[in-house]
Amino acid sequence: MYDLLDYAVRFAEQNGTSQAEAFFADSRSLSALIERKEVRSVDSKFDAGIGVRVLIKKREENFLGSAFTMDSKRSGIETMVNEAISIALAKPAQKDLKSFNDSKKVQNVENLFDRRISSVEPTEACTLAKDMIESASVSEKIMSISGDILFMSYKTAVKNSLGVEAGYSSTIFRASCYVTTKNETSIGSAGDDHSSRILDEERAIEVSRHSASMALSQLDPKRIEGGVMDLVIGPDAMASLLENTFAMMIRADQIQRNQSPYVGKIGTPVASEPITIIDEGRHPGAVGSKPYDDEGYPTQTTTVAEKGILGSFLYDVSSASKEGRQSTGNALRPSSGDSVSKYAAEPLVSYTNLTVATGTESFDSIVSSVKSGIYVREIIGAHTANRITGEFSVSPLVAYKIEKGEIKHAVKETMIGGNIQNVLRNVTAVGKHSKQCQGTFVDTAIISPVLKIENISVSA
Amino acid sequence: MLLDLTEKGVKEAVKVGASYVDVRAELSKGTMIRRSNDIFDQTSKGVMNGVGIRVLADGAWGFSSTVIMTGEAVAEAAKNAVRSARAVSSSLKDKTEIEATAPVKDSVKTGFNQNLSSVEIARKMQVTTELVKAARNQDPRIISASSIYMDGSGRWAIATSDGTSIEMAASRILFSITAVARSSERLVSAREFDGTRQGFESFEKIDLKSFGRKASQRAISLLNARPAPSGRYTVVMDPKLSGTFVHEAVGHACEADLIVSGESILQDMLGKKIGSDLVTICDDPTLENGWGSYKYDDEGVRATKRILVEKGKLMEYICNKETSAKLGVPSNGGARGESYAARPIVRMSNTYISPGGHSVEELFDKVESGIYAKGTRGGQVDTSKGTFQFSAEEAYLIEKGRLTVPLLDVSLSGMTLETLENIEAIGKDIKYHAGFCGKAYQSVPAGDGAPHILARNVVVGGRP
Numbered sequence: 069m070y071d072l073l074d075y076a077v078r079f080a081e082q083n084g085t086s087q088a089e090a091f092f093a094d095s096r097s098l099s100a101l102i103e104r105k106e107v108r109s110v111d112s113k114f115d116a117g118i119g120v121r122v123l124i125k126k127r128e129e130n131f132l133g134s135a136f137t138m139d140s141k142r143s144g145i146e147t148m149v150n151e152a153i154s155i156a157l158a159k160p161a162q163k164d165l166k167s168f169n170d171s172k173k174v175q176n177v178e179n180l181f182d183r184r185i186s187s188v189e190p191t192e193a194c195t196l197a198k199d200m201i202e203s204a205s206v207s208e209k210i211m212s213i214s215g216d217i218l219f220m221s222y223k224t225a226v227k228n229s230l231g232v233e234a235g236y237s238s239t240i241f242r243a244s245c246y247v248t249t250k251n252e253t254s255i256g257s258a259g260d261d262h263s264s265r266i267l268d269e270e271r272a273i274e275v276s277r278h279s280a281s282m283a284l285s286q287l288d289p290k291r292i293e294g295g296v297m298d299l300v301i302g303p304d305a306m307a308s309l310l311e312n313t314f315a316m317m318i319r320a321d322q323i324q325r326n327q328s329p330y331v332g333k334i335g336t337p338v339a340s341e342p343i344t345i346i347d348e349g350r351h352p353g354a355v356g357s358k359p360y361d362d363e364g365y366p367t368q369t370t371t372v373a374e375k376g377i378l379g380s381f382l383y384d385v386s387s388a389s390k391e392g393r394q395s396t397g398n399a400l401r402p403s404s405g406d407s408v409s410k411y412a413a414e415p416l417v418s419y420t421n422l423t424v425a426t427g428t429e430s431f432d433s434i435v436s437s438v439k440s441g442i443y444v445r446e447i448i449g450a451h452t453a454n455r456i457t458g459e460f461s462v463s464p465l466v467a468y469k470i471e472k473g474e475i476k477h478a479v480k481e482t483m484i485g486g487n488i489q490n491v492l493r494n495v496t497a498v499g500k501h502s503k504q505c506q507g508t509f510v511d512t513a514i515i516s517p518v519l520k521i522e523n524i525s526v527s528a
Numbered sequence: 529m530l531l532d533l534t535e536k537g538v539k540e541a542v543k544v545g546a547s548y549v550d551v552r553a554e555l556s557k558g559t560m561i562r563r564s565n566d567i568f569d570q571t572s573k574g575v576m577n578g579v580g581i582r583v584l585a586d587g588a589w590g591f592s593s594t595v596i597m598t599g600e601a602v603a604e605a606a607k608n609a610v611r612s613a614r615a616v617s618s619s620l621k622d623k624t625e626i627e628a629t630a631p632v633k634d635s636v637k638t639g640f641n642q643n644l645s646s647v648e649i650a651r652k653m654q655v656t657t658e659l660v661k662a663a664r665n666q667d668p669r670i671i672s673a674s675s676i677y678m679d680g681s682g683r684w685a686i687a688t689s690d691g692t693s694i695e696m697a698a699s700r701i702l703f704s705i706t707a708v709a710r711s712s713e714r715l716v717s718a719r720e721f722d723g724t725r726q727g728f729e730s731f732e733k734i735d736l737k738s739f740g741r742k743a744s745q746r747a748i749s750l751l752n753a754r755p756a757p758s759g760r761y762t763v764v765m766d767p768k769l770s771g772t773f774v775h776e777a778v779g780h781a782c783e784a785d786l787i788v789s790g791e792s793i794l795q796d797m798l799g800k801k802i803g804s805d806l807v808t809i810c811d812d813p814t815l816e817n818g819w820g821s822y823k824y825d826d827e828g829v830r831a832t833k834r835i836l837v838e839k840g841k842l843m844e845y846i847c848n849k850e851t852s853a854k855l856g857v858p859s860n861g862g863a864r865g866e867s868y869a870a871r872p873i874v875r876m877s878n879t880y881i882s883p884g885g886h887s888v889e890e891l892f893d894k895v896e897s898g899i900y901a902k903g904t905r906g907g908q909v910d911t912s913k914g915t916f917q918f919s920a921e922e923a924y925l926i927e928k929g930r931l932t933v934p935l936l937d938v939s940l941s942g943m944t945l946e947t948l949e950n951i952e953a954i955g956k957d958i959k960y961h962a963g964f965c966g967k968a969y970q971s972v973p974a975g976d977g978a979p980h981i982l983a984r985n986v987v988v989g990g991r992p
Contacts, residue, residue, distance in 0.1 A: 101589075108588070108620070108624065109589035109591060109612075110589075112593075113594075119574075132571075135574060137574060137575040138575060139575055139577060139597075147575070152573075158648070159653070163567070164567070194619065198619060211790045248791055255793070255912055256913070257791075257910055325565060325672050327564075327674070327708050329715050405969045406969065412574055413560070414572050448916075449908045449917035449939065451906060452908075452917070452918065452939065453919075454717060454937060456708055457715050460937075461917075461939030462939070463908075463989075481915070481941065483758065483988075485989040527758030527759055527988060
């Protein structure tokens with residue numbers, strides 16, 4: 069693997085570039101598919117490729133080009149490097165990125181790799197999927213069970229002209245389940261999922277059990293009156309909202325483009341006092357954890373907001389050099405789904421494990437403090453939120469009415485709307501347990517506890 | 529060479545016991561350019577290739593894909609796929625059956641003249657530059673603009689154990705512009721997006737200036753917009769938003785995989801009335817130059833037009849080989865995979881609602897008080913319950929048939945069956961739009977089409 073990267077970097081250097089950076093990723097995955105209450109297919113995939121970035125210096129100015137290939141023969145690598153060079157020469161000078169990453173710090177993160185994931189057999193995947201189906205088959209009202217489990221192992225490595233050589237191997241385990249229920253008068257549905265670096269069969273079983281009980285609880289929903297009320301929001305729903313709004317607004321590249329409401333807001337309150345948000349790149353076993361980012365820069369913990377005060381944005385090497393500061397290890401080559409084709413996309417700025425710090429309240433105490441409101445566990449439509457301004461309006465998929473401190477019935481046909489900036493300012497209670505939710509990209513996660521938010525607009 | 533690899537895959541899988549095989553191979557090139565204001569944030573080109581093999585063995589599915597384009601790697605993938613299928617089969621009670629189809633031999637090229645990989649990167653970069661310039665030259669309140677140009681072109685091949693072998697050459701371009709405006713009290717953004725399946729020559733006909741200006745004009749008008757009210761309203765939707773509505777509210781619920789798994793509100797409803805007489809909805813992969821058009825699906829089946837709903841009555845589902853066998857109807861070519869590396873699943877192509885007889889003015893005249901919602905930021909549906917949500921880019925209050933106050937960030941939601949019943953009038957101005965549809969972690973190009981539509985009693989979500 070490093071031979072290929074070495075070849076790409078040397079070939080680029082021999083052809084007139086001042087610096088070159090080569091990136092490699094390969095992934096093997098096995099997944100089992102559940103449909104119509106049975107395991108219906110097992111899929112296996114092998115994916116691999118190389119990406120390269122080159123810097124060319126002419127008259128004290130830098131020119132950046134990038135290309136990738138899935139053809140890892142020498143001829144394929146040479147064609148790729150030549151493409152990157154011709155792109156660099158076609159572009160205007162690059163003002164921000166004068167040099168690739170030069171940090172050679174070596175570090176390790178625990179619990180990134182699980183041999184039981186990399187060596188899983190189709191029969192083992194089928195057995196676990198069957199156990200999930202069984203755990204969801206708890207009532208005659210369960211109409212359908214579908215879902216999947218994924219076992220993936222992958223390697224990534226970066227090498228550049230400045231002597232950086234940073235790579236790691238890791239695994240991902242994901243389980244998801246979706247259940248529908250039916251009685252004489254209504255239909256219910258709900259889903260749950262889990263992702264981790266380490267195999268966790270018990271959590272997979274819990275996912276399907278949980279999906280079934282939530283789908284049952286959604287039967288016989290009632291319409292409620294709209295208005296402004298308290299919202300108790302679960303980790304999955306909160307993660308969807310943050311992923312599609314806040315996570316974009318704290319990227320330094322977005323700030324520098326003037327495409328965030330948080331421009332110029334460092335040191336000012338952006339959330340209520342109980343809210344602390346960190347990006348924790350080295351949380352053991354978390355899906356967003358890794359020793360190095362996709363520029364080979366060591367990952368770290370960055371405090372985005374502490375007790376409501378905006379502390380820092382997230383940086384890669386390029387956005388950091390624009391402000392004369394250090395990267396926060398948040399360069400990410402985006403890839404999603406069941407392969408890690410990171411080589412195919414240029415790095416952008418992204419969170420790793422975006423974490424809303426836990427508070428002190430139990431779920432029961434949060435609910436009991438609500439006179440009238442709703443408890444929302446899952447939403448649909450968060451991707452239609454405005455990523456630049458933070459406005460959103462979404463439909464709860466799993467939601468309950470809260471009256472006088474007690475959860476009553478499932479809620480039918482409502483929408484909740486607002487702006488994430490106001491949502492964060494109106495948090496008045498933070499739960500003491502959190503859940504790790506899969507983020508936008510394959511190696512990102514959003515971790516959140518249950519939150520209580522006051523004054524949310526609910527339409528009915 | 530691609531077709532040879534796919535045929536090799538079929539042979540190898542049959543040799544180790546597959547009763548049915550389809551193999552897809554791809555060799556393509558792509559370009560990605562993103563410009564923000566004065567800077568090219570991303571400019572990259574790439575080569576993609578791979579082979580995916582799906583088998584049915586002992587009545588169960590197995591799938592395996594590889595990026596290594598050699599006979600040995602393909603043979604190994606074929607073995608993996610069969611081994612996986614056998615593992616599934618050992619406990620499968622309801623064995624998988626598929627519809628047999630007549631073999632097809634064909635070579636297909638979509639309508640592009642100028643091969644994208646022969647166009648210099650500088651000309652593609654120029655597209656993003658023009659868009660940003662057009663958006664920024666408007667008004668000092670526009671504080672930022674970003675544009676994207678993406679293309680992909682190449683060759684694809686599919687072979688099946690039914691004796692089908694098909695080669696395809698195709699290309700696709702998409703481009704977008706986002707404008708951000710700021711006033712002392714507000715930050716807003718607006719986006720325009722479009723795509724074409726023709727070659728680079730398309731830009732001779734596309735007016736990038738007015739495309740870029742449209743985004744910034746809309747952003748400026750949003751600066752004066754008022755937060756949307758929430759509650760139930762009479763809504764007029766423009767063609768873009770109506771298209772999203774048809775896709776989310778009806779299209780997904782007609783996908784036969786969701787029908788057979790009991791995850792669609794439209795299960796057991798064929799021949800039944802599901803909406804107003806005014807409503808006729810089709811999904812048509814044969815639409816000329818349609819964004820979501822294709823001649824053969826990813827199971828090698830010739831795609832045909834599907835009339836999903838005719839005058840309010842549910843007529844047809846979108847099927848692949850497996851669901852058509854299950855439902856006892858012929859496949860209409862609805863199987864699509866995101867790439868060679870993804871199992872083909874039931875997907876839409878170009879979904880549209882047929883035009884009615886009203887002019888747009890007549891629709892507005894019917895509204896005493898309501899909301900006009902335009903443009904789309906996409907949507908989502910839970911097909912089991914029939915609950916859907918979708919969001920507009922732009923909206924206005926309608927008072928006595930006239931547009932008055934501009935509104936911010938309007939989203940709409942509803943229940944499929946109720947909303948179809950509440951459609952009260954349909955315009956005659958049908959327009960088609962490009963988009964992408966996500967399902968089971970796969971994203972495919974899907975087009976939609978619609979005229980202006982007037983619907984009563986739609987839930988509108990706003991904010992305090």
